[in-house]
Amino acid sequence: MNDAVQLVAVDKRFADGTHALKGVHLRFARRQLTTLLGPSGCGKTTLLRLVAGLERPSGGRILIGGRDFTQAGPEQRPISMVFQSYALFPHLDVRQNVGYGLRMQAGAHRRQDNDANDARVHEALALVGMASLASRSTASLSGGQQQRVALARALVLQPEVLLLDEPLSNLDAGLRRHIREDIRGLQQRLGLTVIYVTHDQDEAMAVSDQVVVLCEGQVLQVGSPREVYEQPGSEFVAGFMGDAAVFDAEADAQGRVHLGPLCLAPGLTRRQGPLRLVVRPEAWRIAPASGAGLAGKVVARAFEGRLTQYRVLTALGELQVNKFHELQGLQLQAPVSLFLDGPGVSVLLGGEGAAPQGP
Numbered sequence: 001m002n003d004a005v006q007l008v009a010v011d012k013r014f015a016d017g018t019h020a021l022k023g024v025h026l027r028f029a030r031r032q033l034t035t036l037l038g039p040s041g042c043g044k045t046t047l048l049r050l051v052a053g054l055e056r057p058s059g060g061r062i063l064i065g066g067r068d069f070t071q072a073g074p075e076q077r078p079i080s081m082v083f084q085s086y087a088l089f090p091h092l093d094v095r096q097n098v099g100y101g102l103r104m105q106a107g108a109h110r111r112q113d114n115d116a117n118d119a120r121v122h123e124a125l126a127l128v129g130m131a132s133l134a135s136r137s138t139a140s141l142s143g144g145q146q147q148r149v150a151l152a153r154a155l156v157l158q159p160e161v162l163l164l165d166e167p168l169s170n171l172d173a174g175l176r177r178h179i180r181e182d183i184r185g186l187q188q189r190l191g192l193t194v195i196y197v198t199h200d201q202d203e204a205m206a207v208s209d210q211v212v213v214l215c216e217g218q219v220l221q222v223g224s225p226r227e228v229y230e231q232p233g234s235e236f237v238a239g240f241m242g243d244a245a246v247f248d249a250e251a252d253a254q255g256r257v258h259l260g261p262l263c264l265a266p267g268l269t270r271r272q273g274p275l276r277l278v279v280r281p282e283a284w285r286i287a288p289a290s291g292a293g294l295a296g297k298v299v300a301r302a303f304e305g306r307l308t309q310y311r312v313l314t315a316l317g318e319l320q321v322n323k324f325h326e327l328q329g330l331q332l333q334a335p336v337s338l339f340l341d342g343p344g345v346s347v348l349l350g351g352e353g354a355a356p357q358g359p
């Protein structure tokens, strides 16, 4: 039994009839960071709150460490949750905020050694780089520091599973990147099981072992960031994980995929016949017109620092082509040839639309 958390056919219908989760089957492996990713309203927070015990499912079961916790209250679950809003106590200092959960635990069970508690609080604050600010009032902290205290408050309880609900959304872009790297570092160093909610696909890809893409209360796809990006199961996932063009194409008996004048090397599919082909903008190779490949004309070019974005008008439509180096001599209106002979191309597994995952 290697799952930290398992959801079996979990359904959630709110009192007003909103069907927020529809028969969700999911497994969260131990010591892994899994992100729940999806557009606003797809059910990410509801799923997290169900795992935390802050909501009860309308159907299905929730197992934690192999035991059924479906009907257990939040205080009975070996879980800590960090909220978007930090939810720190303004009248307590940093140390007291982090120690609060431990004191509640001690009260609920038996008196614990205060020195041992102090040591744990100090250790948790040190983990998030806040030990030197232990006596500060939380009101005097920056957003990033408050989020670190919230993280320490969750870590100090040494939960089996740590739930993070959009922990970075109140922070500016630079700090977001910094703290997400810290969270990932801590998770790997301590071997934590983390379920992390975000609607930012870059954030999800950067920190996760596993990504779960949700849409309208259903799981569309589960996989490593690379799998979900490179082998999306549906057009929705393809588009949600980054820019993508989707084409009608055809596979021949030898497994080669034909897209307009292009013939792609075998290996993309074992299916024969019509299919949908997903192409990332960085997959295109662009070269001065040579008569080979897909003929086109550069109609727009934008230098974006990290990469240059070309819009190329072709018989397949106007295509976006991203290159990490600006191609010398490729001016507007230049005739070009496009090729697809590297990574960034995939055949949709489920065809048009979503293929919800089974158990």
Ligand SMILES: Nc1ncnc2c1ncn2[C@@H]1O[C@H](COP(=O)(O)OP(=O)(O)OP(=O)(O)O)[C@@H](O)[C@H]1O
Pocket (backbone or CB within 6 Å): 014, 015, 016, 018, 019, 020, 038, 039, 040, 041, 042, 043, 044, 045, 046, 047, 199
């Ligand atoms: N207490 C509630 N009562 C009724 N409907 C609710 C309640 N909480 C959430 N919902 C609805 O359930 C659906 C899922 O909401 P949820 O907050 O889980 O989405 P989300 O994916 O976390 O969205 P966001 O990214 O905007 O936070 C939405 O339609 C939401 O309006």
